[in-house]
Amino acid sequence: MDTDSFDSLPEVLQELYINMQDDLYDGLKDEVADATTEALEQWGQTPGQILQRGLVAGMDIVGQDFRDGILFVPEVLLAAKAMKGAMEILRPLLTDAKDVQRQGTVVIGTVKGDIHDIGKNLVGMMLEGAGFEVINLGINVDAEQFLAALREYNADILGMSALLTTTMPYMRTVIQRLNEEGMREQTVVLVGGAPLTEAFAEDIGADRYCEDAAVAVEAAKVFMEMKKRDS
Amino acid sequence: MTDRLLDLLQRKGLLLGDGAMGTMLQRAGLTDGGSPELWNVDHADAVRAIYQGYADAGSDIITTNTFGGTRYRLKLHHLQGRVFELNQAGAALAREVAGDERLVAGSMGPTGELMEPLGPLTIAEAAAAFAEQVAGLAAGGADFLLVETMSSLDEVQAAVEGARQASTLPVVVTMTFDTNYRTMMGVTPAQAVQTLHSWGVTVIGANCGNGPAEIERIMWEMAQARPEGAVLMAQSNAGLPRWHEGEISYDGTPEVMAGYAQRMRALGVQVIGACCGSTPEHLAAMRRALDGPPLMGYEPAFAADASAPQSAPAGDGAARRAARRAQRTAE
Numbered sequence: 001m002d003t004d005s006f007d008s009l010p011e012v013l014q015e016l017y018i019n020m021q022d023d024l025y026d027g028l029k030d031e032v033a034d035a036t037t038e039a040l041e042q043w044g045q046t047p048g049q050i051l052q053r054g055l056v057a058g059m060d061i062v063g064q065d066f067r068d069g070i071l072f073v074p075e076v077l078l079a080a081k082a083m084k085g086a087m088e089i090l091r092p093l094l095t096d097a098k099d100v101q102r103q104g105t106v107v108i109g110t111v112k113g114d115i116h117d118i119g120k121n122l123v124g125m126m127l128e129g130a131g132f133e134v135i136n137l138g139i140n141v142d143a144e145q146f147l148a149a150l151r152e153y154n155a156d157i158l159g160m161s162a163l164l165t166t167t168m169p170y171m172r173t174v175i176q177r178l179n180e181e182g183m184r185e186q187t188v189v190l191v192g193g194a195p196l197t198e199a200f201a202e203d204i205g206a207d208r209y210c211e212d213a214a215v216a217v218e219a220a221k222v223f224m225e226m227k228k229r230d231s
Numbered sequence: 232m233t234d235r236l237l238d239l240l241q242r243k244g245l246l247l248g249d250g251a252m253g254t255m256l257q258r259a260g261l262t263d264g265g266s267p268e269l270w271n272v273d274h275a276d277a278v279r280a281i282y283q284g285y286a287d288a289g290s291d292i293i294t295t296n297t298f299g300g301t302r303y304r305l306k307l308h309h310l311q312g313r314v315f316e317l318n319q320a321g322a323a324l325a326r327e328v329a330g331d332e333r334l335v336a337g338s339m340g341p342t343g344e345l346m347e348p349l350g351p352l353t354i355a356e357a358a359a360a361f362a363e364q365v366a367g368l369a370a371g372g373a374d375f376l377l378v379e380t381m382s383s384l385d386e387v388q389a390a391v392e393g394a395r396q397a398s399t400l401p402v403v404v405t406m407t408f409d410t411n412y413r414t415m416m417g418v419t420p421a422q423a424v425q426t427l428h429s430w431g432v433t434v435i436g437a438n439c440g441n442g443p444a445e446i447e448r449i450m451w452e453m454a455q456a457r458p459e460g461a462v463l464m465a466q467s468n469a470g471l472p473r474w475h476e477g478e479i480s481y482d483g484t485p486e487v488m489a490g491y492a493q494r495m496r497a498l499g500v501q502v503i504g505a506c507c508g509s510t511p512e513h514l515a516a517m518r519r520a521l522d523g524p525p526l527m528g529y530e531p532a533f534a535a536d537a538s539a540p541q542s543a544p545a546g547d548g549a550a551r552r553a554a555r556r557a558q559r560t561a562e
């Protein structure tokens with residue numbers, strides 16, 4: 001979060017955001033949605049600002065406390081649901097928001113055999129917030145589904161998630177299929193999920209391992225710039 | 232119905248479980264993310280060979296290759312119509328290998344769905360899915376049911392109910408405490424052993440998660456809280472997974488696992504086995520350790536160190552959130 005600009009906001013608005021973060025932390029879906037609407041309508045905040053100052057900042061605290069063992073999965077899930085509710089309000093506005101540039105198209109999914117989707121959905125929402133069009137294929141996605149979606153949406157980036165040591169090797173299979181179909185060149189491949197490492201990503205021939213959603217957004221932007229320069 | 236598990240426990244005092252199935256199947260060529268349970272039918276020889284490896288290593292229990300055998304997990308592979316068949320086949324193969332001296336544990340893993348209110352699954356629906364799996368396991372000749380790697384008590388409740396709907400086999404439950412010595416859902420070892428015992432489950436423990444050091448701490452906590460009559464069980468991973476030269480391997484050697492088995496016995500754990508990354512070599516080393524003399528003067532380091540991080544007592548999430556909020560306001 002850009003703290004300088006946060007501190008210069010009117011105090012009442014700062015409070016609105018802090019409450020939004022707290023409510024997100026508590027998984028209060030309706031309250032978070034209401035605060036989102038209020039920030040939009042009464043304070044003229046842009047979707048990008050609300051996303052950064054309220055939702056992402058709140059999710060950061062949730063993530064920290066989850067890692068520290070203060071929160072457990074039930075709480076994280078409720079917070080993610082609350083964020084999703086707010087995203088549903090913001091999504092239609094993001095498309096024409098001034099502060100969000102159209103970036104590119106991302107196909108994202110959790111690989112075959114794996115049903116973990118909290119992290120992947122967060123990454124998807126953050127990419128949307130940053131101006132990407134995100135095609136979220138859900139969980140248990142096989143290579144052919146990834147390929148079909150990349151073609152259908154003429155996507156720039158493929159994002160794959162795996163949280164299990166038993167499913168992460170499947171990413172290699174997907175990349176091999178991209179190679180076979182001659183699609184690897186034009187597709188940037190980002191991979192993520194807790195058990196992955198940089199070395200693993202390199203080994204399977206991905207472009208980048210992203211340890212969290214912020215890194216994923218940065219990486220996606222950088223690759224889009226490179227892509228635009230190249231063409 | 233006689234409880235063959237408790238009979239054997241009484242006779243032997245201590246039972247050696249077996250080791251990994253999933254990582255062994257990967258070694259045997261299951262690398263495409265396919266269904267392990269389908270191998271009970273399509274690659275029966277490979278599954279039988281893994282069972283046999285553990286039998287030869289000295290395991291008293293052979294655990295069936297049916298961890299993902301509920302319709303919810305099989306659905307990921309479009310196999311939800313074959314629940315009975317695949318579970319029965321997995322159990323029947325194990326029965327063949329186990330013979331009369333060893334027991335067959337019918338493995339039942341989580342559905343992978345979230346329970347209400349976090350997710351869509353009700354206890355009744357989950358119980359029905361487990362009952363369907365149990366029917367196959369019982370028909371294939373399982374001696375008891377092993378509900379394992381659980382993180383939610385609601386789902387355990389469903390599994391126990393389902394098991395009782397479909398059979399009279401004894402139910403053993405192990406949960407996975409991988410998140411700061413709690414399950415993903417926040418259940419502590421003490422809470423698990425007490426709650427499960429109150430539901431009439433006798434053998435209770437921990438499996439999977441992180442490595443033997445964590446399991447030691449978890450079993451110590453369980454032992455402290457163990458109600459009279461509860462029997463403890465532990466199945467640790469063989470260390471932690473490492474990605475090494477294009478392959479995943481676990482860093483726990485057979486010697487490490489032998490030491491772990493010794494410490495489990497010293498803690499009073501009576502059913503001792505292993506989980507991910509373990510192989511028949513690990514189990515053979517554990518067998519030798521358990522056939523030898525017990526550890527003398529074992530005192531876990533953390534037992535003396537009162538400041539060591541212990542699972543916080545089970546509190547409700549609201550209290551933790553309030554504390555967090557108060558702290559933040561103070562900042």
Ligand code: B12
Binds near residue numbers: 117158382
């Ligand atoms: C929540 C959870 C579950 C939930 C999932 C709910 C859901 N809808 O997703 C439930 C209870 C269903 C579950 C089930 C299982 N789980 Co689980 N689960 C977890 C847990 C606790 C948290 C994962 C999570 O959501 N983290 C929070 C998010 C925000 O973080 P994240 O996923 O890492 O994502 C971030 C980054 O990795 C990155 N990222 C992630 N994806 C992507 C993708 C791209 C493209 C990019 C760029 C970046 C990126 O950005 C994200 C945001 O910052 C982890 C333990 C842990 N602490 O990680 C175990 C864990 C992943 N589970 C584990 C296991 C074993 C299982 C089960 C197999 C249990 C079982 N025995 O049945 C099943 C899996 C079934 C299956 N086939 O998939 C193990 C995996 C062990 C291993 N290394 O293989 C873990 C590590 C726990 C453990 N220590 O044992 N699980």
